[in-house]
Amino acid sequence: MPRSTKDYALITLKGICMGAADVVPGVSGGTIAFISGIYEELITSIDNLSIANLKGIRKEGFAATWKKINGNFLLALFAGIFISILSLAKGIEWLLENEPIVLWSFFFGLVVASIFLIIKSISKWNALAIIFLIAGTLISYYITIVEPTSSPGSFYYLFLCGFIAIIAMILPGVSGAFILVLLGAYSTAIETVNTFLESVFELNSEKFMDAFLKFISLVLGAILGLKTFSKMLKWMFSNYKNLTLSVLTGFMIGSLNKIWPWKNTLSWFENSHGEKEPLLQESILPSAFDGDPKIVWAVGFMIFGFLTIYLLEKIATKARN
Numbered sequence: 001m002p003r004s005t006k007d008y009a010l011i012t013l014k015g016i017c018m019g020a021a022d023v024v025p026g027v028s029g030g031t032i033a034f035i036s037g038i039y040e041e042l043i044t045s046i047d048n049l050s051i052a053n054l055k056g057i058r059k060e061g062f063a064a065t066w067k068k069i070n071g072n073f074l075l076a077l078f079a080g081i082f083i084s085i086l087s088l089a090k091g092i093e094w095l096l097e098n099e100p101i102v103l104w105s106f107f108f109g110l111v112v113a114s115i116f117l118i119i120k121s122i123s124k125w126n127a128l129a130i131i132f133l134i135a136g137t138l139i140s141y142y143i144t145i146v147e148p149t150s151s152p153g154s155f156y157y158l159f160l161c162g163f164i165a166i167i168a169m170i171l172p173g174v175s176g177a178f179i180l181v182l183l184g185a186y187s188t189a190i191e192t193v194n195t196f197l198e199s200v201f202e203l204n205s206e207k208f209m210d211a212f213l214k215f216i217s218l219v220l221g222a223i224l225g226l227k228t229f230s231k232m233l234k235w236m237f238s239n240y241k242n243l244t245l246s247v248l249t250g251f252m253i254g255s256l257n258k259i260w261p262w263k264n265t266l267s268w269f270e271n272s273h274g275e276k277e278p279l280l281q282e283s284i285l286p287s288a289f290d291g292d293p294k295i296v297w298a299v300g301f302m303i304f305g306f307l308t309i310y311l312l313e314k315i316a317t318k319a320r321n
Contacts, residue, residue, distance in 0.1 A: 011077050011080070012076045012079055014032070015078060015081045015084070018077070019080060019084025020088055024177055045069065045070040045073055048069045048070060089193040089194050102301050105305070106304060106305040107181070108256065109301065109302035109303060111252055112256070112306055114309055118248055118249045122242050122249070133246045133247070136250020144254065144255060145257070145280075158188070158214055158221065166223075193215065195207060196208070199212075262284050263283060263284065265280075
């Protein structure tokens with residue numbers, strides 16, 4: 001049945017919700033796609049974006065090929081995602097600079113709730129699942145304490161981050177923003193989006209070129225990752241669902257060190273604006289924090305973050321039933 005303009009407007013709205021989820025570590029755009037009933041169509045449409053189908057433009061024409069790859073659906077959905085990311089990035093950047101403890105506390109609550117959510121999805125625990133859980137935890141924790149070999153602002157590193165983070169688009173329960181946090185590139189990605197927007201409005205060619213190259217590095221990495229991971233993840237979930245969920249749970253447990261609100265900076269790097277930003281940090285107790293630890297606010301936003309995921313899961317359960 002052909003879709004109406006109203007149907008595509010609704011798909012764009014769902015894309016906006018997915019984009020908002022992907023900006024926030026701990027919430028998955030894939031989860032939103034699942035809740036809103038478009039997950040299977042999204043996976044199928046991504047699989048249809050093959051070179052073989054695109055070559056069909058010569059034989060079958062653009063209109064027929066566009067219909068085969070479900071182009072209207074993808075265009076409406078990704079337009080919504082793009083709009084959402086551009087709209088929210090500025091607010092997130094402001095919070096990172098002015099209220100980091102409150103923001104990271106909220107993220108911490110989101111991820112803790114997501115851990116419980118994924119653990120609940122594991123139908124059978126055995127020795128191998130526990131080994132995968134421990135391995136995932138150790139690998140993830142190690143990533144949070146090792147100093148990056150490339151600065152989070154380098155084009156190569158952003159390409160790699162985009163490649164890995166796009167997993168959130170096709171896997172419910174895992175957040176792309178969470179993976180960027182794990183890789184230490186979250187604030188850089190947010191800054192890149194904001195600088196790109198500012199350069200367009202200011203007509204600043206120098207700022208635009210730097211932001212554009214970083215933005216393209218993320219986007220190209222995401223596009224390549226989207227095609228690379230889509231089939232593989234479907235296969236993993238079809239054949240080794242429990243082990244896959246065990247590893248993902250371990251990744252999230254180990255990452256809690258990265259999003260702990262109270263930090264002590266051990267080393268710095270200089271961004272493209274010549275400003276110093278934290279490169280390697282260690283988690284400390286609130287009592288050892290240099291400044292106001294804002295414990296009451298932090299605990300409150302941890303609970304708020306936890307309840308956000310809890311309510312999303314309730315909605316998802318209702319949708320499945």
